[in-house]
Amino acid sequence: MKQKIERIKSESFGKMKYAASERELYDIKVKCLGRNGSLTKILKSLKNMSPEKRKILGSLANQARRDVEETYQKRRKELSEQVDWEKERIDATLPGEKAEIGSLNPVSLVQREIEEIFSSMGFEIADGPEVETEWYNFDSLNVPPDHPARDMQDTFWLKSEKGKFVLRTHTSPVQVRYMQKNKPPFRIIVPGRVFRNEATDANHEHTFNQFEGLMVGLDISAANFRSTMKIFFEEFFQQKIEIRLRPSYFPFTEPSFEIDMNCLVCGGKGCPVCKYSGWIEIAGAGMVNQKVFEAAGYPKNKYQGFAFGGSIDRLAMMKYKIDDIRLFQSGDLRFITQF
Numbered sequence: 001m002k003q004k005i006e007r008i009k010s011e012s013f014g015k016m017k018y019a020a021s022e023r024e025l026y027d028i029k030v031k032c033l034g035r036n037g038s039l040t041k042i043l044k045s046l047k048n049m050s051p052e053k054r055k056i057l058g059s060l061a062n063q064a065r066r067d068v069e070e071t072y073q074k075r076r077k078e079l080s081e082q083v084d085w086e087k088e089r090i091d092a093t094l095p096g097e098k099a100e101i102g103s104l105n106p107v108s109l110v111q112r113e114i115e116e117i118f119s120s121m122g123f124e125i126a127d128g129p130e131v132e133t134e135w136y137n138f139d140s141l142n143v144p145p146d147h148p149a150r151d152m153q154d155t156f157w158l159k160s161e162k163g164k165f166v167l168r169t170h171t172s173p174v175q176v177r178y179m180q181k182n183k184p185p186f187r188i189i190v191p192g193r194v195f196r197n198e199a200t201d202a203n204h205e206h207t208f209n210q211f212e213g214l215m216v217g218l219d220i221s222a223a224n225f226r227s228t229m230k231i232f233f234e235e236f237f238q239q240k241i242e243i244r245l246r247p248s249y250f251p252f253t254e255p256s257f258e259i260d261m262n263c264l265v266c267g268g269k270g271c272p273v274c275k276y277s278g279w280i281e282i283a284g285a286g287m288v289n290q291k292v293f294e295a296a297g298y299p300k301n302k303y304q305g306f307a308f309g310g311s312i313d314r315l316a317m318m319k320y321k322i323d324d325i326r327l328f329q330s331g332d333l334r335f336i337t338q339f
């Protein structure tokens with residue numbers, strides 16, 4: 001019996017040493033220590049033996065069981081660390097998998113182009129937070145407390161114990177933020193994402209992109225403004241553009257204008273895009289209201305400047321002839337990969 005135990009042990013060791021896989025190794029262990037394993041049978045037979053025999057053989061058999069288990073664990077660790085070179089073999093002659101190359105959203109393309117054109121005219125690019133305080137988004141820009149723009153219907157308000165916050169409804173708060181830190185003369189452009197709490201349709205999105213412009217100095221006039229806009233649009237659309245200014249009203253500019261450009265779809269003859277007027281509204285603008293300068297901490301009536309704000313999405317729609325603003329954020333690859 002003693003020899004039998006020794007034989008089982010050495011046989012298991014020998015087989016385990018040459019086991020080529022964890023599966024094979026496990027089978028060897030089961031043959032020895034499993035329910036009907038050779039060593040298990042011996043352990044079971046101990047109860048029919050005399051006490052002295054049981055004591056000697058029991059101790060031997062149990063030691064053998066521990067040794068086999070230990071050898072099994074060691075070999076298993078070795079096998080798991082072994083690299084299967086056959087599996088790792090690479091056929092260098094196989095054709096590679098073609099990687100999908102991403103493309104930029106047309107809004108990003110247009111934003112970059114806007115930044116480039118204004119940079120070439122000496123404008124600096126400024127940035128500000130998308131979550132704004134009520135003061136920067138409305139008060140500092142001379143928007144009266146009862147103005148409909150502050151309504152829950154138009155603005156996303158954020159609950160906070162620290163005060164009233166909004167998702168900025170325009171890029172104009174950056175005007176005040178920039179002026180608080182910088183002295184004129186300067187010219188900046190502020191491209192950025194803005195949010196409106198409104199129903200969406202082909203022309204309206206709850207999230208879209210604006211570009212804000214601000215030029216301030218001692219003698220900046222509406223004529224500077226008009227020529228800046230004309231140069232920008234002609235550079236952007238790469239053709240001759242007519243622009244016209246219509247009187248309008250914004251709390252943060254005085255006087256205020258709407259900027260129209262001639263419709264590029266019909267060439268001014270009239271079409272559904274321009275509602276048969278030959279003109280398309282492209283931006284809002286005006287001379288900076290002195291109250292905004294005051295809010296930024298500038299002395300009253302010392303500086304003059306103009307500000308304008310347009311929709312990057314709308315420019316992208318005109319440039320690429322896109323008829324639904326919602327496509328920009330749709331995540332639809334059939335749309336995005338065209339650019």
Ligand SMILES: [Zn+2]
Pocket residue numbers: 263264265266267268269270271272273274275276278279
């Ligand atoms: Zn038209």
